[in-house]
Amino acid sequence: MASADAAIGIPADGRQRGVAGRDMPDVLRVLLNGFVFVLLWNHVWLKDLSDRSMLAASEDGSLLTQVLFLGAGAAMAAAIHRIGVRHLHPLLTRPLVLCAVWLGATALLSIEPSLSLRRLVLFAIAAMLSAGVLIVARSPRQLALTMAGSALVIVLGSYLAVALVPNLAIHSAFDVNSDPSHPGLWRGIFPQKNEAGAAMVILVIVGLYVATVASRLLGWAIVLLAAGFLVASGSKTAILLLPVILAVTGLCQVLTGGFLRRLLLLGPVIGFSLISIGSVLAPPIQDAVGALLTDATFTGRSEIWQFAIDNIMIRPWRGWGIGAFWMTERTMYAGSEELTWVTTVDHAHNAYLDTALIGGLPFLALTVVAFVLAPVRDLQRVAGGMRLDAETMLFLRLWFLGLVSASFETVLYNGNNATCCMFMIAVFGLRLRTRYAVLAR
Template identity: 35%
Template sequence: MTSAAYRETSAPDAVRARVGAFLFMAMFLFLWVSITPYVDLTGEAILDPSAGNSNRLNQILALLLSAGILGYGLLHPMRDIILQPRLLLAILCFWFLLVSLISAHPMLGIKGIVLSTMMTVNASIYLLLPASERHFAKMLGIGTLIMLAFAYYGILFKPTLAIHQASELREPMNAGLWRGHFPHKNSAASAMVLAAFFGLFVASAWSRMAGLTIFVLSFLFLVNTGGKTSTAMLPAILVLGWLFEKMRPLRALIVIGGVGLFNLFAVGSAVFRPLGEFISGLGIDATFTNRSDIWRFAFSALAERPLTGYGFRAFWQTEELVYSGGSVETWAVAAANGHNSYLDIALTTGFPGLLLTLIWVVLLPLRDISRLASDRENAPLTRLYVRIWLYTIFHAGLETLFFEGGSFVWFTFVFALYGLHLQSSAVVAQGAVPENRKRVAHA
């Protein structure tokens, strides 16, 4: 569907289209390729919890991109959708800030909240940058092909930096697994799952050849990352998305019940021994790749502060935790995160923070999908957003994904949330857009 705002080829509209395309591609490549691809994981600094993963150039570019996108959004006719739903997000931000201010590391929380807010604002404007659905598919396809070129270039010409090595200090057991220009095989695997979804959409909305190429290259790379969870989730989400699309009365059960059961079997198996034994009896790894120790430790810590948690981003990798001597009892004190988004939000912001998060990322998208017009429920654009949404909320049961300020997964997830909201309130752009329905469905 084409936005009526771009039907006329006037000079201001042409300039806006070019600026939007530039900002779209710049943000995509900034997140999916980064300015520091092919990270060396053999250096000792990788083990230092206080070592920053950012640099000054990265910060400057992030601020410039954010400022550019914000300026574009504020000048756009649909600027009222930026950072919606504002009341819920304001309450959520206030709670995150409150629990951070009373924590032992308030500055970590404040920095994390600022970064997450910037990313959410960027994502809420991102879908306003394309001129049409086809334009969106074209830029998404080109950006994904560039990302895949970086990934495969590393495998072919920089194998020591693009394939995990036995000389790596943190996880030498990953030797031989592909990671491309990403810092870890798991992030590479997540990227390839999302890229596969992009490929299917591109094949439907822009170029069948480009879309199928993206899908095949993504799947091949995904298999070689050794990411068993992501590899299994790609076909699982495609099937689940099909069921979700066809079985309208069961959508809430599929999502709420499915996410609940997934977390019960994953995290519950670590906390409740009988459940863990039952899952092991089914031939499933009840440790979920050694995550069970982390989850048990996280649950014991959460039991001490269930209401306010430990402060946003103020628990994992803090110096007092890593160097507390608790490693004698469990190695989990050195974990980078809790490997479960829902548990991590509860651990750092308490159960009120978890409830607010669930309302935003699970319940509101369900409401938006229930409001979709019948001619838009099965549209390729809606299907793309639903697949991204389903993948993220299920994968969040095994990885920390929510509110990660510099994460391409979180950014993609948030713009999918806004995409579902736009689809639910969109109008077909045939001629002029009615004054009382200014939202369009192209993105």
């Protein structure tokens, strides 16, 4: 049995000799990955939501975000080079490469090329960080303990923020674009309660992984702390999706056949898509959903979805470019005869619509192949007919979280979004385990 030298199962005796295959001290591995996880989960702490400057178009981006991601990206690039970039070669699949090429091409053809190229660089760094943590972690236990430390920084920081600076950690009536239902809901160190809710779902999943691999006490402490904050955030989408994620992925331990697993995993994704986009495109679905749910969009998002669909059809083949549609002067101040609150939102609240806005309908099709269908195939290659081990279950839960969240939040191609980054870790992890998991047994 070969010893594994990475969380995804790279055998220690398979490391490349020479400059590109040297070892890294454990302390550097833990510090780098710990910083990266905190950065990906939230890097905008204690945002003042009463600042009216947030109402303006935000094409310049955040200098702090750029500095943090550039610094982390440089450190991760050095670590990947030292360990051996060849260990990431399994990620060069045709669907993923085609997605990258199309994304780059549409950025060049964007209505705002300079803006799209900046956003593309940020996303590329986030993707590299998401892949890098998988080979920087020496073992599943080290990955679990590193994630546990980062999770405690986030969740305890959020509780302390609520206790010490409630004006910056709890929604109030003074928030710009304040929703009548938001005052009193906790957001902790996060910019918004929905971002806090999504992060807490991630931490619950991380806590379950820690409890299985490293420490039952520490893992369940993270689960309980994160679940408590999730309830206090009042994030309806996150609260609804968490039990669905745990139930469906838990059933994957029982239903091990390929067809049943595909049906179990893709069925809810199709269902949520019908509830969301389908309720806008098809009146019969809208009537059926309306009879079952008083608010199928959870926050009246149907207007946003219709606005997004209308603009997709303006540029259906190449899209508008990454980051070049929402919260830009063209969208917010384009001189429309009927300007509404819809033009001031920062995303479509639907990842599939935003993907089509970025790169057109062909890009949406490529994304479905690369990030929806291919991971299901990889899952069956890793654990077809068998129960799932802890790492595969972690990746499965994070991947499924991204897919079911995609119908109500923008969680694809957004390096600023925690769910997007964890989703990429899951997709990359499942792919890498098709190459290395067997070798590590």
